[in-house]
Amino acid sequence: MKPTMMTYINEEKEMSERILAAYPDNVEKFAELASGKQDWLLVATGSSYNAALSARYAIERWAGVRVDIKEPFPFTHYDKMSPYTDLAIGISQSGHSTSTIGALERMREEAGLPVIALSADTESAISEAADLTVDIGCGAERVGYVTKGFLATVLTLMLAGLRTGELNGSMSAVEVQVQLDSLRRAAAAIPATIARTEAFFETFREELASAPRFTAVGYGPAVGTIKEFETKFVETVRVPSQGVEVEAFMHGPYLEVNPEHRFFFVETESPVKDRLERLRSYEERISRHVYTITTGSSSEANVIGLDLAIDEYAAPFALIIPFQILAHHIAGARGIDLTNRIYTDFGMAMKSKTQPGNYA
Numbered sequence: 001m002k003p004t005m006m007t008y009i010n011e012e013k014e015m016s017e018r019i020l021a022a023y024p025d026n027v028e029k030f031a032e033l034a035s036g037k038q039d040w041l042l043v044a045t046g047s048s049y050n051a052a053l054s055a056r057y058a059i060e061r062w063a064g065v066r067v068d069i070k071e072p073f074p075f076t077h078y079d080k081m082s083p084y085t086d087l088a089i090g091i092s093q094s095g096h097s098t099s100t101i102g103a104l105e106r107m108r109e110e111a112g113l114p115v116i117a118l119s120a121d122t123e124s125a126i127s128e129a130a131d132l133t134v135d136i137g138c139g140a141e142r143v144g145y146v147t148k149g150f151l152a153t154v155l156t157l158m159l160a161g162l163r164t165g166e167l168n169g170s171m172s173a174v175e176v177q178v179q180l181d182s183l184r185r186a187a188a189a190i191p192a193t194i195a196r197t198e199a200f201f202e203t204f205r206e207e208l209a210s211a212p213r214f215t216a217v218g219y220g221p222a223v224g225t226i227k228e229f230e231t232k233f234v235e236t237v238r239v240p241s242q243g244v245e246v247e248a249f250m251h252g253p254y255l256e257v258n259p260e261h262r263f264f265f266v267e268t269e270s271p272v273k274d275r276l277e278r279l280r281s282y283e284e285r286i287s288r289h290v291y292t293i294t295t296g297s298s299s300e301a302n303v304i305g306l307d308l309a310i311d312e313y314a315a316p317f318a319l320i321i322p323f324q325i326l327a328h329h330i331a332g333a334r335g336i337d338l339t340n341r342i343y344t345d346f347g348m349a350m351k352s353k354t355q356p357g358n359y360a
């Protein structure tokens with residue numbers, strides 16, 4: 001039988017625990033190379049870009065560095081390089097995205113920057129453009145709508161930031177332990193998150209399957225989560241789906257809302273949480289289809305409460321899992337057979353990949 005998104009989602013707990021158990025060895029070389037570097041530039045596309053967004057603020061906070069993230073194609077062809085960038089990082093789960101490889105080549109040739117690649121395949125094409133290739137630790141994922149590879153990328157980036165912070169002294173041993181414990185608890189809770197999401201889906205199956213469009217709103221580190229929601233829903237559910245940062249939503253997108261809108265509000269413990277609460281209350285007056293995914297606990301039917309003591313910086317590691325499951329289930333409920341691959345020649349025809357994906 002072909003693997004599905006659920007095959008890999010069900011492997012996420014064990015995989016995450018394996019990645020956490022490998023700390024700090026799995027990110028030691030990364031941290032040694034990154035230590036002392038202040039201004040990192042990450043390049044990645046698609047889900048890998050969203051993973052970078054999800055880990056960015058954790059890295060900045062824990063390692064005490066500045067992190068910029070860019071789409072590689074416009075960076076290579078249009079951007080002026082910052083003279084302050086001192087470390088280049090390219091993320092490609094497959095290791096075959098030509099735009100990401102091209103951006104790393106530019107940074108190496110033009111600025112002589114040290115280059116780190118993150119990939120599930122350390123022998124892939126991206127490794128030729130890098131001084132060091134870090135294994136994200138998920139192994140092969142043979143479904144193009146990536147789930148475990150996304151989670152592995154987020155976690156490995158977070159751990160790389162944590163270890164760098166430990167080496168450069170911006171985090172104490174106690175602070176590192178607090179974050180590791182919180183990530184371990186989140187990994188252990190993955191089966192409970194899956195069960196809660198399954199129950200939520202059963203309750204709202206009809207209104208989710210018939211949705212004309214979806215919107216997810218979040219803030220801070222969770223913007224990586226809502227952007228990955230957008231990528232995953234567009235790839236699988238195939239109706240217009242948009243992840244919008246909470247304040248950006250208040251400057252234009254609110255005018256499009258009608259009673260048919262399906263909203264996901266992504267909530268973490270944050271000083272800016274009240275902006276989300278205020279917007280949710282307003283939109284509940286317009287649409288009856290308003291759902292929340294929160295790191296807190298809840299017994300309300302329209303809320304998926306992860307029930308985790310996790311700060312907003314580490315939270316994207318946990319928050320994406322409900323969206324991965326819903327993408328798979330809503331696509332199925334809409335009659336889309338995701339095992340039937342479409343546009344299989346696309347990556348080679350567009351030269352967006354160096355070789356075809358090894359998909360089931």
Ligand SMILES: O=P(O)(O)OC[C@H]1O[C@](O)(CO)[C@@H](O)[C@@H]1O
Nearest residue numbers: 045046047048092093094095097
């Ligand atoms: O992380 P990679 O392998 O560079 O892939 C980036 C993106 O390209 C795709 O493989 C599509 O071409 C997406 O599934 C993925 O998000």
